[in-house]
Amino acid sequence: MKIKNICCIGAGYVGGPTMAVIAQKCPDIKVTVVDLNEARIAAWNDVDFGKLPVYEPGLDEVVKEARGRNLFFSTDVDKAIEESEMIFISVNTPTKMYGAGKGMAADLKYIELCARQIARVAKSDKIVVEKSTLPVRTAEAIKSILDNTGNGVNFQILSNPEFLAEGTAVTDLHNPDRVLIGGNDAEAIQSLLEVYANWVPKDRILTTNVWSSELSKLTANAFLAQRVSSINAISELCEKTEADVNEVARAIGMDSRIGSKFLKASVGFGGSCFQKDILNLVYIAKSYGLNEVADYWEQVVIMNDHQKHRFSKNIVQTLYNTVSGKRIAMLGWAFKKDTNDTRESAAITVAQDLIAEQANVVVYDPKVSHDQIKFDLEGIEDKIKVETNPYEACNNAHAIAILTEWDEFKTYDWQKIYDSMSKPAFVFDGRNLLDKQKVKEIGFVYSAVGS
Numbered sequence: 001m002k003i004k005n006i007c008c009i010g011a012g013y014v015g016g017p018t019m020a021v022i023a024q025k026c027p028d029i030k031v032t033v034v035d036l037n038e039a040r041i042a043a044w045n046d047v048d049f050g051k052l053p054v055y056e057p058g059l060d061e062v063v064k065e066a067r068g069r070n071l072f073f074s075t076d077v078d079k080a081i082e083e084s085e086m087i088f089i090s091v092n093t094p095t096k097m098y099g100a101g102k103g104m105a106a107d108l109k110y111i112e113l114c115a116r117q118i119a120r121v122a123k124s125d126k127i128v129v130e131k132s133t134l135p136v137r138t139a140e141a142i143k144s145i146l147d148n149t150g151n152g153v154n155f156q157i158l159s160n161p162e163f164l165a166e167g168t169a170v171t172d173l174h175n176p177d178r179v180l181i182g183g184n185d186a187e188a189i190q191s192l193l194e195v196y197a198n199w200v201p202k203d204r205i206l207t208t209n210v211w212s213s214e215l216s217k218l219t220a221n222a223f224l225a226q227r228v229s230s231i232n233a234i235s236e237l238c239e240k241t242e243a244d245v246n247e248v249a250r251a252i253g254m255d256s257r258i259g260s261k262f263l264k265a266s267v268g269f270g271g272s273c274f275q276k277d278i279l280n281l282v283y284i285a286k287s288y289g290l291n292e293v294a295d296y297w298e299q300v301v302i303m304n305d306h307q308k309h310r311f312s313k314n315i316v317q318t319l320y321n322t323v324s325g326k327r328i329a330m331l332g333w334a335f336k337k338d339t340n341d342t343r344e345s346a347a348i349t350v351a352q353d354l355i356a357e358q359a360n361v362v363v364y365d366p367k368v369s370h371d372q373i374k375f376d377l378e379g380i381e382d383k384i385k386v387e388t389n390p391y392e393a394c395n396n397a398h399a400i401a402i403l404t405e406w407d408e409f410k411t412y413d414w415q416k417i418y419d420s421m422s423k424p425a426f427v428f429d430g431r432n433l434l435d436k437q438k439v440k441e442i443g444f445v446y447s448a449v450g451s
């Protein structure tokens, strides 16, 4: 079937950019992105493209090109479902915070609500595409809901997980390493394949059975996060032995079997997915009684927690075992550069630790709003100050902690910052961002992860 109308439920970090690119590359397909969140939809429709709810380099250009032509954002979910042949489900699948599997399993209530709504509304055959990251075998549950509560129309389920990374979403979508489509129905697979074939070379579109596709997404994130935890584990050993983690990463990364990407030691990985997806994998393994498999993967998250707390502990210890009443400037709040997303950001953990030690924490981030930072620290939000000028944030500080690898931090006048700080002036570089030699020459006491 040639697809003419696509609906995407969920206008978040995945639904928004993904559908914007499909609309850009497929001008003959009408793409409607729907969400219950009225403010979010209003922001996607804002005349000021700087106010889109998701900050991603290049995204404003894509939206500018397609919005109003064949890309629409709406809160009318029923209408969009009804008029589309293909419906993507791109809603959030957070870690469940209640009942069985609390703190580990994926909470699938939003997925089930979508399935029930599609079943209720659909009066013609639909292809339902899982875009959200889901536990393996979720398609079975979706199919059961659709078939048992629907109006007798035919539903095909495909799994089409998204591999984009935030901060590079547009280039990842324009030029994906691969597009994965899992399904059991050749015709449905072909329909989705033809959508992507508008810009993705066919040899990069991979088709599998639906369970392999669902599990590949969790596995990919687990492998990526594992690399970060692996290099972070080595970073701690480097700090004890005078080895330098950057040199170690370079040395091992030149082995083509290991590869050089994703080996940057850091204050710990953040983002909405790595932890959630690994915990989900752990829960699935446990539910099949595979305890060794579960323990193996859980260690990736345990190591990451250790890395985040270790960073704050090092600050306290270096500042003569007390930060009480001391001003500490945190540069960066987003979980990585080039995004305004703060979910599970290491900065949140570090701020909580420092506040518990009674430090006066001041934050500067170039893209994260004041309100978001306060929201992330709900309950202790009055203990933090947010500055819109980095020099103000650092003024009179005892220490600076770099939490996000924003490029602009490298371009600051570090001499000016040094002059304005309490002495000795400490820098804790959670991203190995600054030129060690230069900052030391200025007079900073500089401490980086893994060296």
Ligand code: NAD
Binding pocket: 009, 010, 011, 012, 013, 014, 015, 034, 035, 036, 037, 040, 077, 090, 091, 092, 093, 110, 113, 114, 131, 132, 133, 134, 162, 163, 164, 165, 166, 272, 273
């Ligand atoms: P998000 O929270 O930014 O967006 C989800 C949106 O779905 C929200 O705006 C919410 O209001 C909406 N929603 C929830 N239930 C709804 C319903 N019943 N009807 C209409 N709208 C509803 O989440 P996200 O970051 O876009 O992630 C979505 C999924 O994609 C998750 O499963 C995630 O694991 C996966 N994923 C995320 C990324 C990423 O980089 N963020 C990358 C790959 C995969």
Ligand code: UGA
Binding pocket: 133, 162, 163, 164, 165, 166, 167, 221, 224, 228, 261, 262, 263, 264, 265, 266, 267, 268, 269, 270, 271, 272, 273, 274, 335, 336
């Ligand atoms: C990650 C994956 O890279 C995507 O393929 C996947 O689609 C997505 O999760 C998802 O499912 O949500 P994302 O979390 O947006 O993407 O960003 P990453 O670039 O993977 O970074 C994740 C975290 O790891 C960040 O905090 C980053 O700073 C950290 N990281 C990454 C390191 O500390 N070191 C590295 O070498 C790489």
